Amino acid sequence: MDNQTVAAIWSCASATCLSLDAKRHSVETNTNDRQAPPGLSNSNNNNNNNKSTAVDADPRKLRHIAHTPRGSCFMALLLLLLLALNFRHAHSCGPGRGLGRRRERNLYPLVLKQTVPNLSEYMSGASGPIEGVIQRDSPNFKDLVPNYNRDIIFRDEEGTGADRLMSKRCREKLNTLSYSVMNEWPGVRLLVTESWDEDHQHGQESLHYEGRAVTIATSDRDQSKYGMLARLAVEAGFDWVSYVSRRHIYCSVKSDSSPFISHVHGCFTPESTALLESGAKKPLSELAIGDRVLSMNGKGQAVYSEVILFMDRNLEQMQNFVQLHTDSGAVLTVTPAHLITVWQPEREALDFVFADRVEELNYVLVHDATGELRPHRVIRVSSVRSRGVVAPLTREGTIVVDSVAASCYAVISSQSLAHWGLAPMRLLYTLQSWMPAKGQLRTAQDKSTPKDATAQQQNGLHWYANALYKVKDYVLPQSWRHD
Template structure:
């Protein structure tokens, strides 16, 4: 497998060069400099939804106090290019989640590029004194209030736009004196590397319906055959992620009564109005009125898929954890709804291509086991082996490697943020 990984690294580098993205994700973002950035106006926020919705920074969880176990997840920011007000004298303004720190450091670079000699200034970070609204993300280290070091208020509209470009999940030109920026929770799937389905969701196998939590590598599940466009059984090659911890998922309900629970960063094929190839969208970009593809009948091999209008998209916590199987087809029918096996990268075809070495390895080993060995006849038949143990909870190492490469090689517009 190390040889296959080196081969894939070379191909991805070639892919990045072919896309003329330059050396990494930053290069993809630098192309934005060629267009005119529009400053935010007073009281404008991006995206244009409430801060606590899943399409923005997400719901508040609970306050983080110094004696809370989650306090250890906050990291200090000692970036010399950022001025921290720290009026409390406790260093609290330097404490934030890792995701918030990454976005803030990116913003600091943008500020220096935009206004040479000017630095980013943080006037409020993690709050332990109760100075904000009850559901403020400052209490969790997920929000910062920023200005420029010269305190020139004429710059704040552009500062807000730079914060949007830096990748903050919600940016608000809150007052004449500062810009409020916040990020998704580290424990939410939006801040994680992969995408999954609720473990209690079911799939169709040749022997009947089974819960995703019961699946093992080698099991066959219903998927869409890309060659025929019809439903067919496809083997599970590996599990991209498996985690027994509860998570908050999106629950998508369709007009025919199908319900699919999955993470916001998972890809779903959305039917186009005029037919043709479906459009891949992240789950949290699916809206009521869109049409997902569902099994047209009871969900059998050889069947077809049809569009089914989305009625509701809600957030709901799961109790049984999450599972993300990877099939040879790259798709899977979960609770009657067709879904991609991939997440984070906004292109199903690119993600499927990236897992070509995994499929090649699977077919190669299957062929090697199936080829007859005439020099060494098989031993006498024995009792069937015990079922394979369930995979350990983890993101698969190959998926981790690809996610890391994607964030380095692909433009930010192709990645879930």
């Protein structure tokens, strides 16, 4: 949205506000003439006119104006302009996938005996190794969860409800698949013929015994649909899918405790540091909302940007991290699903890549002694398990942590789309910072409360980030997600 468009919106909305205010003034004048005693009508009207003129002449009285009809219209107009400016900012941020209409993708059905991925089911790139049979008296039995999704038919031949029991990850992917089935074939539901098995009716190494596998079909038993059903299972995020038989499809997932399952949101370690505008370095565990930290704009330049919220903050959670070691000595520790800024020298362009897909000899941007962000080679990639996760969100959507430029986003591969998705939170933060009452309260609190207490108030996942994570499987193709 260019400046001329913004000006046009302002002119049109201002004219609407003025006509609404004139109509309100006319109605109030007629009401006062009817209700006021003789001799007082003119004086009251004069007083009202004087008050209106005083308000118009003093735009600093924003708090008082907000309580009048004209003020309500003005605040709505302000909200519209902020929204327009906010979305313009989102369009210019980052070299990720562009915004706009999503291109239609052709989904091709699997063929009989085909597996996706084309690996052994027990490899780490698929569902991973066997962990052991789960019986009703096993300590791990409590980790199985029932699935009561009404859009799924469970055959449950045993009559024990065992087919409804499965791992949490399996339930999540199965529920996602059920929506895809209904969208693909209206009136048809997903049929589960086997899930957790306690009767040992499968092979010795079957993941059915751990609640990590399901055998599925469609409710109409139309075998011509099964190739596409297998493809939909792949899109739903199952870690291994096999068109094993003309009668059914087999799907399995990684263990809920697998170290190869990344944290649902990208995070850094609490000990990692950010550079404040004052020049001081601050651990992320002590970072506060409102701190201005070193970030990167859409052109790859170093800028300072405000922290507007924490998408996740848990100082006790154990988590697997990827470590990227650079030739400059900088080391970034981050969760596997986090987006990292990678320089592509052959194209002279910046891309955002999941941390666990950054390879040795790739280039990342490092903040050097000159104050610039420059490409440096990754010389080693390792993994580490550590305690605590912190995920600050800046207005720019990027942050420089331990001198390495990274996104504030994770899980989906598009920086632009992720930045657009958080636009409501940026808008909310902007509106809150403009409210005089909020500003006065913050000023008063600053005198008696340490600034980093802001960060201490949150422990856990931010509600908005959690909501976005829950809907991603239903609106984004698997190729855009880190599963």
